Amino acid sequence: MLFELKEDLCRLLVEESADGICVRTGGRIEYCNSAFLDLMGLKEEEIDAADGETLWAGLELADRKRIEDWSNNKNKLQRPMSLGPFRLLSGSGRSIALYLNEVGGNKERTIILARDVTELSNCHLRLQEQEKILAGMIDEASTPVFIVQDGRIRFANKVVFDLFGYCPEELIGTGIDRYLMEEEKDRIMQLYQERLAGKPIKKRLEMGLKHKNGRRVEVEIEVNLVSYDGIPAEIVVMHDITARKDMEAFQARALARIRAAFGATIRVLNNLVEAKDPYTGGHQKRVADLSRTIATEMELPAERIDGLRLAAEIHDIGKIIVPSEILSKPGVISESEWGLVKNHVKVGYELLKDIEFPWPVAEIIYQHHERMNGSGYPRGLKGEQIIIEARILAVADVVEAMSSHRPYREAHSIEETMAEIEKNKGILYDEKVAEVCLKLFREKDYNFSRR
Ligand SMILES: [Fe+2]
Structure with a gap:
């Protein structure tokens, strides 16, 4: 059964x-x-x-x-x-x-x-057709595309010839290290090995490639993992950034020349102010150094730090119109005299506003006596209406001034100065700037006398 x-x-x-x-x-x-x-x-x-x-x-x-x-x-x-x-x-x-x-x-x-x-076969045929179309599009694309497998070039489209002088046929089967610049070979090959090992590395990378004629070609590459003939590979899309790099290098050289020219001018202006007010000798330099240190701790872009340092070095330039006897007068000054002293920010701004600095130097100087709660001068700006460079300069200026001797008072100790910054943190002074400054003096051993 x-x-x-x-x-x-x-x-x-x-x-x-x-x-x-x-x-x-x-x-x-x-x-x-x-x-x-x-x-x-x-x-x-x-x-x-x-x-x-x-x-x-x-x-x-x-x-x-x-x-x-x-x-x-x-x-x-x-x-x-x-x-x-x-x-x-x-x-x-x-x-x-x-x-x-x-x-x-x-x-x-x-x-x-x-x-x-039939279904499977039709799918396969469609896939083959699509692959053919895609391959044709990549081959005719205006952007250089490579496929790299085990460190060797398996595919390169026609436009690679324009980029670095080799026909695709010359490249197929060759190792990628052959086209890297000697000085970058180790770094790039190490990144490649790390990528093969599955470590996360940046998808976009800037590097130099060796043109067939030997010159360096600057490129940015974008790498993605693909499967090629059933085996893992990288598809590399390349952009020629030689023109951009040349422009950046040109700008950097021009900026260096401008900086050097400004540096000489700044020294003259600095000497001018300090000759007039001997009691504040070295004040601007020390304020500039503290401003730069705070800005660096706050990770401001290098460009902005340069501008801040420069503005700080001449931030009291407007005092050249204040008579020396007022600047060095011991005891209390009259209201009209105080008005003259306060006007130094406006004068500084007027003196510098037409100079084409690559940074907002005149504006930083104009704002360096503004306070976060609007109690400062000359315009009573508040909070983020005051640019960050001026908020940093304000704190550095107060700290240096308090801890220095003046004709009308003795120098405050650094503890007293820090107590003032702490007390008015977030009220008169930018909270973050004040915190960085407190940390510098209390934990990082910052000291004017060592500068
Ligand atoms: Fe000032």
């Missing part, structure tokens, strides 16, 4: 299978299921007479021969287990893709499994 059940079940499975099943003995069909008949476009009554010719009639001649050779080859070590895909016209007149498998049998008997892989 159990045997009968198994046989029934086997018969059901075979007959209802979506795959075509065909058993051939000595070249003739011994059995085939209805799916096989449908696939081959055969009628049941044709089976007895069907030989190899009839069976594969819907196939191309070359394919028929391949199948017969495969079917007749009984050396299992030599022949593949499956064959295909083949295109044929099915029983319903539909063009299908067929895959054949041999699933058992012996010397006389062959059992063939025929599977309709």
